[in-house]
Amino acid sequence: MKKITLALMILMIGSLLVASEFKGTVYLDENRNGFYDNTERGIANVVVSNGLDSILTDANGSYSLPERKDCVLFITKPTEYMTAVNEYNIPQFYYIHYPEGSPENIIMGIKPTGDLPEAINFPLYPIQVKNNFDIVAIGDPQTKTVEEIDYLRDDIFVDFVNTDKQFAIVLGDIMDNHVELFPDYLQVCKTSNFPIYNVPGNHDLNFNAVDDKHSLDTFISFFGPAYYSFDYGNVHFVVLDDVEYIGSSYFGNVGKEQLEWLANDLKYVSEDKLIVLTMHIPIYSFVDNPGKDHMKDMKELFKVLEGRENILALAGHTHTLENDFLGASLGWHGENPIHIIVAGAACGSWWGGPMDERGIPEALQTDGVPNGINLISFDGSSYSHLYKSANFDEDFQIRISTPRGNIKQKALKFTDIMANVFNAGDDSEVFYSLDGAAFDGMKKKNLYDPYVQSVYKKNLAYGTARLCAHLYSAPLPKDLERGVHTIIVKYTDRYGKTHSQSGIFKVY
Numbered sequence: 001m002k003k004i005t006l007a008l009m010i011l012m013i014g015s016l017l018v019a020s021e022f023k024g025t026v027y028l029d030e031n032r033n034g035f036y037d038n039t040e041r042g043i044a045n046v047v048v049s050n051g052l053d054s055i056l057t058d059a060n061g062s063y064s065l066p067e068r069k070d071c072v073l074f075i076t077k078p079t080e081y082m083t084a085v086n087e088y089n090i091p092q093f094y095y096i097h098y099p100e101g102s103p104e105n106i107i108m109g110i111k112p113t114g115d116l117p118e119a120i121n122f123p124l125y126p127i128q129v130k131n132n133f134d135i136v137a138i139g140d141p142q143t144k145t146v147e148e149i150d151y152l153r154d155d156i157f158v159d160f161v162n163t164d165k166q167f168a169i170v171l172g173d174i175m176d177n178h179v180e181l182f183p184d185y186l187q188v189c190k191t192s193n194f195p196i197y198n199v200p201g202n203h204d205l206n207f208n209a210v211d212d213k214h215s216l217d218t219f220i221s222f223f224g225p226a227y228y229s230f231d232y233g234n235v236h237f238v239v240l241d242d243v244e245y246i247g248s249s250y251f252g253n254v255g256k257e258q259l260e261w262l263a264n265d266l267k268y269v270s271e272d273k274l275i276v277l278t279m280h281i282p283i284y285s286f287v288d289n290p291g292k293d294h295m296k297d298m299k300e301l302f303k304v305l306e307g308r309e310n311i312l313a314l315a316g317h318t319h320t321l322e323n324d325f326l327g328a329s330l331g332w333h334g335e336n337p338i339h340i341i342v343a344g345a346a347c348g349s350w351w352g353g354p355m356d357e358r359g360i361p362e363a364l365q366t367d368g369v370p371n372g373i374n375l376i377s378f379d380g381s382s383y384s385h386l387y388k389s390a391n392f393d394e395d396f397q398i399r400i401s402t403p404r405g406n407i408k409q410k411a412l413k414f415t416d417i418m419a420n421v422f423n424a425g426d427d428s429e430v431f432y433s434l435d436g437a438a439f440d441g442m443k444k445k446n447l448y449d450p451y452v453q454s455v456y457k458k459n460l461a462y463g464t465a466r467l468c469a470h471l472y473s474a475p476l477p478k479d480l481e482r483g484v485h486t487i488i489v490k491y492t493d494r495y496g497k498t499h500s501q502s503g504i505f506k507v508y
Contacts, residue, residue, distance in 0.1 A: 020116055022050055022073050022097070023064040026057050029123035034084065036121040043124055047076035047268050051225065052257060054264040070098050070213070072220060073120060076265070077230035081124035082195075088186040091195050094224040095120045102217040105208045108180055109217040131233045136160070136168040137278070137374040139316030139343035142203060144176035146184055148351050153188045155360045155390045156346045156373060160192040165375075166232065167194050171316035171343055172201025172243070172280030176350070179206055179218040186222065197230070198223040201280040201316065202243045202250045215245035227258055229265050234381045236269045238262065240279040242295055251292035252281035254301055263304045274381040275311045282315035282342050286324055287367070287469050293317065299331045310381055311338045314374075319345040320367040321387060322469045323425035323494075341385060343374045348390075352462045353455070356391070363390075364456075366466035368399065368420040368449030384495035387422050397422050398489050398501035401451035401471075406506045409482060417442070417474045419489040419501070420449050430472040430491040439490070442472035482507050 026046040027036050042061015047054050050065045050073055057063045065073070074094035077083050083093040097116065102109025138156065143149045160168065175181055189196050200219050209215040216226045226241035240262075244253040254262075269275070282288070283295045295301065305311060311334075313326075321344040325337035332338055348363030348371030355361055363371040370389035377384045388394050401418045419442065421430050431439040449468045456462040472489075485507065490500035 020067040021064045022067055022116070022120055023062070024120040024122070025061045026063065026075060026122045026124060027061050029125060032125065034123055036119075036123070043078075043081070046078055046122075046124070047229075047265065048122075049074055049076070049228075049261065049265065051227075052261050052264070054261065054268065056268065067097070067116060072096050072225035074225050074228050075122050076228070076268075077232075078124070079231040079233060080126065080129050082127045084123060084125070085195050088189045089192050089194065089196050090186070090189065090223060091197060091230075092224075093122065093230070094228070096220060096224070098217075102221075103210075103214055105210070106206050106214055106217045107208055108182070108221065109206070109214070110221045129233070130166070131380050132378065133166045133233055134164065134375060134377045136163075136165050137314050137341075137343050137376055138168055138170045138346050139374070140173040140201070140319060140345035140347055141170065141185075142173045142176045142345065142347040142350060143181065143185065144178050146181065148176075148347070149181060149184045149188060151351050151360050152185075152346060153191070154358065155363075155371070157188050157191060159373075160194065163193060165194055167197060168192070169197045169237070169239075169278050169314070170199060171278060171314060172199040173203040173316060174198060174201065176203050177205075177207065179204060182218065182222045197237075197239065199239050199278050199280055200226050200241050200243060205243065205245050205250065207248060209245060210247070212245040216241065227261065233378055234272070235274045235276055235378055237276045237278065238265070240277060242279045242281050249292070251296055252294050253296040255297070259297070259300055259304050266304070266308075271307070272381060273310075274378070274383065275305070275308055277311065277313040279313070279315050281317045282322075283313055283338070283340055284326060284330055285318050285322060285342055287320050287322060287342075287467050288318045302332050306334070309334055309336045311336075312383060313338055313340040315340065315342050316345065318342050319347075319349065319365055320466060320469065321365070321369045321422055323385075323423060324469070325426070341374065344369055344372060344387065346371055346373060346390070349462050353459050358391075360391075364452065364462070366452065366463065367468040368401065368452040368471075369422050384497075385423065389422075395499065396501075397499040398491070399451060400487055400489055400501055400503040401449050403476060403487075403505040404451070404503065406508055409480070409507050412476055412480055412507065413478045415476050417476050417487060417489075418445075418450060419472050420451065420468060421470050421472055421489070421491055423493055424470040424472070424491060425494070427494055428470075428491055430489065432474050432490075433488045434477075435485050439488075440474065442474045442489070445471050445473045447471055447473075480507055
């Protein structure tokens with residue numbers, strides 16, 4: 001009798017030690033009712049993750065994963081399918097599992113989700129596979145009032161009411177610390193005709209949180225997991241949360257748990273695919289100060305990415321535009337460098353400056369680039385990039401900063417031809433022509449844009465100008481005769497497209 005009792009006790013203890021599981025089916029929702037009906041088939045080989053482990057669904061579309069408390073369960077959208085989107089165009093590819101909800105001090109946090117359901121099923125819908133497609137990448141809307149959300153709507157989102165782009169990725173800092181305005185932002189997202197994926201930024205944190213664990217609970221409650229992935233065409237998109245909250249402040253860091261998830265995620269990504277990393281704080285910025293505003297565990301990220309030779313990284317945060325390539329000098333030893341695009345800011349200089357005729361602030365960025373968005377076109381595993389300034393045509397890619405207007409002849413010795421070439425980088429060659437002469441080369445200068453300095457000086461609503469990573473200079477003849485003169489500046493971008501801008505000034 002004692003032996004039987006002991007055996008039963010061992011069985012009971014063993015059963016208690018077996019962790020609960022997430023389980024369910026990824027299925028083709030043929031009738032589009034959002035429920036897994038008996039007649040609907042499961043979809044094999046879809047990646048499902050609990051935020052740490054990642055597995056493929058079996059031949060019947062079924063999966064099981066260890067339960068993790070206070071986590072988000074999600075799938076990686078396959079190329080040939082799309083997930084549902086809610087009424088605000090936010091993709092619905094996840095299940096929030098917070099049995100007890102957020103701590104009480106979290107404003108608009110996650111409500112208790114209760115006991116784990118018997119099954120968590122994910123519907124998918126077939127789409128036409130496009131290897132050639134276009135997306136929008138949006139840096140830092142950074143709105144802190146309903147009025148600024150209106151600016152975002154009328155200056156940026158107005159272009160998304162009728163667009164052929166496939167989706168948008170917002171690269172963090174949706175808010176400027178006022179996370180209670182997320183519902184107002186969602187009303188703007190509702191006007192778009194494509195899905196909108198969101199990345200968390202340092203101004204999207206809930207500063208009522210006592211630690212990093214729950215600092216993004218409000219964000220998660222509206223937009224889903226803080227990090228995840230999805231496929232489109234021959235591209236694997238990865239959203240990273242690289243903002244670590246340290247109590248009233250932050251620093252750039254991905255963290256061990258997320259890096260482990262990324263390593264597990266990439267196991268299911270073929271080497272021929274382009275990897276597009278999206279994050280808020282750049283892996284590295286050549287303009288911003290190092291420290292909390294760069295990714296602290298950059299080299300650990302590089303280890304996870306070893307063997308991948310086609311990587312594009314998109315980031316926001318700096319309110320400047322940068323096109324650079326990360327290589328051996330920063331610890332990346334791949335055959336090809338990592339192309340990093342720091343995407344500027346939709347809010348420019350925090351919605352500052354004089355109002356235009358629409359009643360929207362000029363919002364000139366600190367490096368002289370107008371506020372705007374990024375248009376990225378994919379062709380298989382190749383891509384091209386164009387920065388689109390808000391309320392400007394796409395071909396506005398260069399601003400001639402000096403000379404402008406009327407210049408005294410005796411001031412010529414203090415004046416150079418300077419051009420802000422928005423999308424240029426270290427691999428760009430920029431040329432100028434003065435008064436119709438043959439084109440000659442300009443030199444890249446790591447300086448403040450004089451146009452920005454003059455605009456900021458006249459408008460106290462602006463902050464402080466910052467170094468420009470795409471400013472080009474050439475000497476202006478000191479003996480230039482009095483009268484009207486012309487300048488043309490041109491360059492061919494890394495994708496083979498030529499851009500030009502002309503200017504007229506007068507010497508007196």
